[in-house]
Structure formats: C-alpha cells, structure tokens
Amino acid sequence: MTSNTADTKKKTIKTIKINVDKCNGCRACEMICSAFHAAPKYSSNNPARSRIRIIREPVRDLYVPVYAGEYTVAECAGRDKYTIDGKEYDECAFCRASCPSRNEFKEPDSGLPLKCDMCEGEEEPLCVKWCMHDALVLEEREEDVEEAVDQEDLEIGLESLASKHGLDKIMNAIARLSNKD
Ligand code: SF4
Ligand code: SF4
Numbered sequence: 001m002t003s004n005t006a007d008t009k010k011k012t013i014k015t016i017k018i019n020v021d022k023c024n025g026c027r028a029c030e031m032i033c034s035a036f037h038a039a040p041k042y043s044s045n046n047p048a049r050s051r052i053r054i055i056r057e058p059v060r061d062l063y064v065p066v067y068a069g070e071y072t073v074a075e076c077a078g079r080d081k082y083t084i085d086g087k088e089y090d091e092c093a094f095c096r097a098s099c100p101s102r103n104e105f106k107e108p109d110s111g112l113p114l115k116c117d118m119c120e121g122e123e124e125p126l127c128v129k130w131c132m133h134d135a136l137v138l139e140e141r142e143e144d145v146e147e148a149v150d151q152e153d154l155e156i157g158l159e160s161l162a163s164k165h166g167l168d169k170i171m172n173a174i175a176r177l178s179n180k181d
Helices: 028-038 126-132 149-163 165-180
Strands: 006-019 053-058 061-069 082-084 087-089 134-148
Touching: 028 053, 028 126, 061 087, 126 134, 149 165
Parallel strands: none
Antiparallel strands: 006 134, 053 061, 082 087
C-alpha cells in the first residue's frame, strides 16, 4: 500500500471469489479460521468463532460459504428467497452481516461481532489455502481511495459497537486483541 497524493492512496483490495458448486461442506475453512483467531493462535478451534460460516444442508445438497462482513444494529425489514439452479436458499443464506436476528458471526463469549480480516499478516487467507476443492479463490486489485474515508468508516464502526455493547466492553476487547500473539 503506497501513498499517491495528499488525499488519496493506492490500496490493494482483496476479495475471495466463492464457487458454491465446488464447496462440499467439509468445513476445513471454518476450522482453520477459528484456530488462527484463537488466543493464543492455534490453541483451539471452534466454528462459532470463525469469520467464515458454511450454510450446510446435506439433505437439500446446499453448501454456501459466507464471510463475516459488517455489524448491523438492527435486522433488515425485507427478506428474499433465492432459487438458483432449482435449489431454494433461505432468506438470510447469503447475508454477511453480524445481525441481531441470528447467532452467526458473534464471538461466543462476549457476543461481539466478528468480521473477516483476510488473515491480516498472512501471505494468503488461510481459508483459501485450506480449501482443497478450490471453492475459495483469492483475487487482488489496486484502487485509489481517499484516506479520509477510511477514518470515517472506522469512527462509524466504533460508534455503533460502543452504542450496542458499551464502551467498557469494547475497550476490554481491544486490550485482549493487543495482547494476542
Ligand atoms: S474448505 Fe472449501 S469445500 Fe470445505 S467447506 Fe470450506 S469452502 Fe467448502
Ligand atoms: S480470510 Fe482469514 S479471517 Fe477471513 S474467513 Fe478466511 S480464514 Fe477467516
């Protein structure tokens, strides 16, 4: 990541392309993600702490990898049904939000929202590396971004978290993270 002008900088945008048809529901991605984010690292694994969850319904032959995205204070008002290749997916199947209406993407002990951080510090996201079926593929591109936007996003995110969980809980979580290996 390099500075471009006073107001913009080059940012490498990483995305993970998901091929639902190649996912067989093995959940190796959930296992390695939760182990990587355990404190200390790799000391345990618990899919409930994973930043990727597999919507897995073997009877209906449905396996959908979903990444944890933004935290949302309120659940959305509208819901959608999806039918793809004759398979019907439930209302929230593709949603990435840490949302009050479901348990996914919440840290089990504290209830704090989880979000995929692309395995910060690793060369390649570990879920991509551990997916033996190429259902997850990393793609990278460069974009010019305004530096002020990042700061604004950060403040909005922190304000939402503080209003939902209280400042003390957030500060404790930050202290725990900074002590992690
Ligand atoms: S590791 Fe790959 S195949 Fe296995 S559940 Fe995750 S995405 Fe699907
Ligand atoms: S990229 Fe890393 S943090 Fe994100 S879901 Fe995959 S293993 Fe978890």
